[in-house]
Amino acid sequence: MLDQSRQWHLFGYDMRRIGHHWQVAWAECLWGDRSPVRARLDEVVHVEGGGVQGKFHAGALVAAGEPTCAAIVLPDSLVLFKTLHLPLAAEDELESVMRLEIMANSPFPAADTAAGWSLSERGDKGLQVELAIASRSAVMRHLGQHHDVHAIDEREVWALAGVRPIVLRGFAEGARLARYQRRLLRIALLLGGALLLLLLILALAAGGKYVRLQQYEALAARVESEAAEVTRQRQSLSVANQTILAVNDVLREYPDPHRELARLTALLGDEAYILQYTQRGRDLRLRGRAEDAAGVVQSLTREEAYEEVADQGITAVGSSGVEQFNVNVRLREGGP
Template sequence: MALSTDSRFFGLDLNQLKADVFKTWQKAPQWPPLSWLRPEQALTLVPTQGDPSVVWESGAPAPVGKRSPEFWAVEIPEGMVLRKTLQLPALDPQDCASAAQLEVQAISPFPAADVLWGYAELSRSSQAVRLQLVLASRTQVEPYIQSKIAERQLTLAENAAPLSQPEVWVFAPQRQPIVIQGFGEGARAIAGRKKLMLNAAGVGVAGLLCAAIAITPTAQLRLRAIEAVHAYEGMAAKTTDVVGKREQLMQSADKVAGLSELLSERVDSVKVLSMLTKVLPDDTALQSARVQGNKVTLVGLTENSSTLMQKLSNEEGVKDVRAPSAATRLAGANRESFTIELTLDNKVFGPSLKAEEPPPAATPAQTSEAAAQPAAPSQEANATPVVPSAAPVPAQTPPVQSPPPANANQRKGPTLGGSKSGPSLGGSKPAQSQEERK
């Protein structure tokens, strides 16, 4: 199977594309925005008649600097050259050079090894290009160039370095230089490319510096953020125990808050019983009292249930007193059977969350006094009384116990029920004496 050497991709000639891109970049230094990257160079021009002068490479006069230009050119007489004007289509400069070379080969009266030629663009439009073509004989031009080099060397100091190869110029009618190829124009082209590269490198460095200046604040902020993150991580590592204890404390506080909320929704049964004992009259007997949250359901017997409901409604913290069913009175009975439901206010009947205060600590003086009091009887007990031997020792009499107070065993308070067999809410009963309990 034969390998294809056609460099086409989807009908596009890659070699031609590469050549076009290369030509475009070669013309880039000539663009107005980039022309300053390759500044025009100065030369010392030795004319056919007159003294040498400093000119730009475009042929325009240049001011004399503090030092002489590095390159120089020699103008050859008009009698040594042949001229021809060419009219070509609008070609690129590289294509124009190829067309001029083909024209020289076609019209040159000199041998191929003896011909010297050069060209310059006289004008350019979108449709055509006019070229000025110049031909000369090497055998005539080189002796003339050598004589100019010798004259130039004599004008310099004795210890001066030897002159480099000069360029050979011929001027067009518009005073535009035409460079004859094959002499010192290559050194100037190399120097121009070096300056172009140095200037481009300087522009690149300046661009990098501007980018660095623009990025520096952002980079500083990022570095500070990274440093802050590291510092935070270090502080978090050092305070791990404290943070754990704080979390435990917060969890405990949440639990206490939840417990307080649950307790606030309940009522204290002791307070409820105390209120019922105070409010219910003596003719009322409770059969059951059910507490569900802040709802209380009372079932019992009373002489007038409406009066009982009115008394309960007037009590502080009691609201929504109602009878889910009508009160009933059995035949021959003097009391009504009632069922009453009421709602209690948690602020009044809720459980008390205050902790009991500890007893006050004894002062040092009270402590010393209490310690000294039990020591007195022991000293009296240990002391031996001195009595006569004849006197009889009286027998020790037992201490007389004082009778208990009359009302020590008596207690009054609310009781459940009104019968003798058990307590009742709404009445009181004297407590039994100690002898009756025995």
């Protein structure tokens, strides 16, 4: 059965301690021996003793820079060195682990133990930590005899394990670390102020954009309100045009009978008359009488408004001398 505690592990990290992992990462970034921030902001230390003479900055020997504090390197005869190999999981609790290691490896009483450590290597298989342990009373005797130092907070005390020094805790290193902490605080305040200023600039820019947007929206609303009447009139005009077009289409499809009757009256004159007039669209059917029916048919044929004139026959009406004609007429589309 799956262990319930394993449900909170992701890539080997306990997610319940994610806040602690975050704090450890930041502490290593700002306070670690290989921290790029500390390498930039830490002070130059004048170092002497133990066969070493020079200036150190961020744990490395340098030629330039004005030292602001001093440290004394203990001879190897006063220091117990030990190289520890720890698993990567111990990094989050490295302070606690090293306190236990110091208690386990120190041959001196706890009150007389001065110790320090440095993380020398971090690899895929684990951590390599250099531990230095010394007797506090023996250190003070050495400082008094060889360097005329009698106060415990007068000088920093270092031990040299290989190339990088190890700072023994509990001496004068606290003042330098306090100044470094104040520098970090000032930089954090400057960065915070710059961030706030940037946010203020962005807020002002966004506020200006918002005000302009409100102005544009008000202008758009006013223009839309003013254009509403024009739009309504345009729609009314469009409807009227559509109505006119529809009426024209109807008139083209169904010509006005009054106009055709007036045209026939002008064409026939007083010599002929219409007995029957039938109109279906552009098709006319005429039945009438005249003394010269053939002449009437010819007159209708010559009319430009008529596309086609079909004589359906002419008959005489008794012995009255009057003839009856039947004619089918097709009006010309779009004609006068």
